[in-house]
Amino acid sequence: MSVFFISSLLLVAALSFGTTDDLGNPRFGSTLDNIRRLAAPAYRTVMFRSLEYAALTSVLCLLIAYPVAYAIALHAGRFKNALIAAIVVPFFANYLVRMYGWSVVLSDDGPVLRLLRAIGLADSHTKILNTGPGVIAGLVYGFVVFMIIPLYAALERLDTALIEAGRDLYGGPLRTFLFVTVPATRQGAVAGMVLVFLPAMGDFVSAQFLGGPNQLMIGNLIQDKFFEGQDWPLGSALTMLLMAVLLVGMFGYLRRARKDEAEASR
């Protein structure tokens, strides 16, 4: 047992070393300089754009995933597990190939735009690729499963007697949904938002495949600094900025979750 434990300690040490190494960044020194460069308007634009895209992605995922999880958890009967597996399995298939397939679907001659044109919702100038919505669509496609799973778990756990009680107390279907079902599954929704937001914020493949030069996200900048620009110190500074934003978000979420728990147990 002690062997197991020592090996675990060693690994944890190695792990923490791996993730905190760029904090110290001993080799490439000069810290303040890079941070000052981060304040440049160009970087600020990209940072805010990433925040905006990731936030919109979380909200869109919630709006899409809620009906899907709801229909499966409460109305799919014995097909529940099969349907959830049908959602989960493709999401663990190769991310690049999926994103590439998505870019084919959303391309100017792809099925989505053709359909929209046929029903008159788009004209020949409408584009999805190389626009902000295109990148967001990519992020949603990439990460919506992280929303569906916690929501599904929450809805599955939901006692349907609560919904019935809502109806018995003369709540209409919509009112019952808004005042009974949604509050009861709020924790699942919040967990899903966090789980979507984190990878969406750091993603660079979606902006690469589905966006243009005006849709770059912070991940693209980091990748560029490390591979094209060879400006490693700036790249690490950007990484740290990304990590800081995410940690603040995570911390807020954990505090919130603990408060919820305390309230629930009271």
Next chain:
Amino acid sequence: MTTVDPQRRPGLPGLPGPDAPRRRRLARLPRLRRRGVEARPRFAFVVTVLFFVLLYLPIGMVVLFSFNSQKSLTVFKHFSTRWYSAFFHDHVLLSSLGMSLKISLVAMIGSVLLGVALALGLVRARGRLGSYSGLIMLVPLITPEIVTGVASLMLYKGLGVTLSTGTVMISEITFSISYVTVILRSRVAALNPEVEEAAMDLGATRWQAVRLVTLPALLPAILASAVLIFALVFDDFVLAYFTTGVDPQPLAVRIYSAIRFGVEPTINAVGTLMLAGSITLIAAALSIPRLFGRSGGLDLLSGD
């Protein structure tokens, strides 16, 4: 459960209770069944159908056009396997495939061995140390991949290690251990330690008790996580991209550059093969616990 009339709760999943057979009989007689908790929500159904269409459309496109006789990605001429034969004659892609298989295999073995050890150790370790190490295990799971990629790259550069296939393997192992540990930890915790104690009372050494009692009980979860790790590492792109050297790059990295610099229809063929491979593996990982008589394997992915 027992106080509630089963007829009033037809929407509830069929929990095995004392009245389960009766409920099942009721379900078979549609006229006896009361209305569900609510009418079927049409809006949610429409969204769900649309969602499934859009979920599989991109995958379907890739598969469809991998059999296209033309180079076009919009017009399907007729069926042909020319892109597959192009792939099987492309030595660069083939060597990348071999490299990816090798990396996945090594990462699978390494991370499962260490992950099992870690899961056993973490559950048994009491007190602060155990809970802190448990928390640190979760960090790689919530950190965006690009950050772990950058961190690994910096670590190798800082140590003066040349990037190669070996560095990819080490990074993949490091970050896959978390998955294995998270999957296995709850299973280990669910095991009754008295069984192990009983084995030792009956004369087994500590190691024998672990080997003959604990590990067989964990076998389904271990196998499932091994398959899962193989698929995840094989498909992983970001971490491999940051830590690979110039010698045959992993397939995912190669595909990324290929898609970036002009699309070759060979990618459709490679993509189809990769999709088929990973979907088979994931489905296998999900159904392994079922083969051993446990219900469902989806909790593998949600982690509890």
